Every structure is written in structure tokens, then in C-alpha cells.
Amino acid sequence: DGGITQSPKYLFRKEGQNVTLSCEQNLNHDAMYWYRQDPGQGLRLIYYSQIVNDFQKGDIAEGYSVSREKKESFPLTVTSAQKNPTAFYLCASSSKQGWGYTFGSGTRLTVV
């Protein structure tokens, strides 16, 4: 079955450490996205990529970095510069402009 796989489902990180969240899709979608979900704040866009080897900052990119070396993969690194990294992170992809997204099941990151 086609879909988006995010791993791990739960992740714990010590303060000061970088951590990378995985997102893989087998839908042959060109565009991929990373959102952060916090209670009462909805989903906020971190980074997005419309094509391999290209990506753009979203609304809350500070403290995060991404790469898009392959069409199927769009990993997100939460760096130690991110002041409040504890959140639920969602990866999504889309095949055509404006047609909506397919979401992964998310990664819950907790900084301890």
C-alpha cells in the first residue's frame, strides 16, 4: 500500500542534542512538508520541498533543518537551537498543487 512512513513514533531527546525525524513516502509525490502540531495552535509549517534538492522555509523554520536528496525522503533535524522542541511532528506529501495532502502518522518528540 502507498503511504507515508514516519519514524520513530516516539522520540526522547536530551537538551542540547540534535535529533533527526524520518519521513519516507512511496506515493511518487513531488512535494513534501513538515508541520508541527501543538495543542490549541493547529498545524504550523516548518519546511517544505517541491522538488528534489530544493526546499523552502515555512512559518517556523528557526531551529530546524531539512534535506531532500531523494524524492522519497524528507528528513527533519531538530537542532539544539530550537527553543521549545517538545511537540508532535507531522510529515505530509502532495502530488499536485492545491489538491491537499497525505499525512504520515507523526512523531512525538519529547525533550527531557
Place this chain on the structure above:
Amino acid sequence: AQSVSQHNHHVILSEAASLELGCNYSYGGTVNLFWYVQYPGQHLQLLLKYFSGDPLVKGIKGFEAEFIKSKFSFNLRKPSVQWSDTAEYFCAVSLYNTDKLIFGTGTRLQVFP
């Protein structure tokens, strides 16, 4: 900046009650409109979407939404809710010919038997 407002943060209903969740957006141009649902412990799923044509859109599980351009609204409705509709509902807007979806803050719906 474009934004999406969902004024109902938490809605509590009994089974068989009717549901209407509000969604307003701020953008004067052409938009595509979406409602997503997130059931407890599950990923976000598309309920319905509007691109053009009939402003009354029917989605899965008996949901529908009406696009009222003059009011910049895209309210979600269901005539009779079920306990299984308990979930969080997100309205989202994408500007015409762009990829980015702008989400509202979500509405948590609890349905009691």
C-alpha cells in the same frame, strides 16, 4: 498574512445531535478549501475538499461543507453525529496554484452516547 479561523475550540454533543463547525479564512483571491479529521491516535485524514463548482461539498462519513464566498466561510456540517465522530477537526486553505496549506487551530469534538 493569510489565516484560517476556527472559532469553536471544543464542542460537546450527544449522539444524533446536529453538528456545524465554523471556518473562516482571510484571503481575497481564489482558494482551495479542505476539512481534515484526526481520530484519537490516528493520522490526519481528508474529509472533503472544495476547488470549484457546486459550493455544497459532500465528503466521507456523511459530512458536508458549504463554501460561502461572500462570507469567506467553509463550515462543516453533519445532520446526526455518532460517538465514532469524536475527533479533532481541522479546516485548511491553500491559495490557488500553491502547495502550502494553511491550517486553522482545530476543533475538538466529543460525542457522548
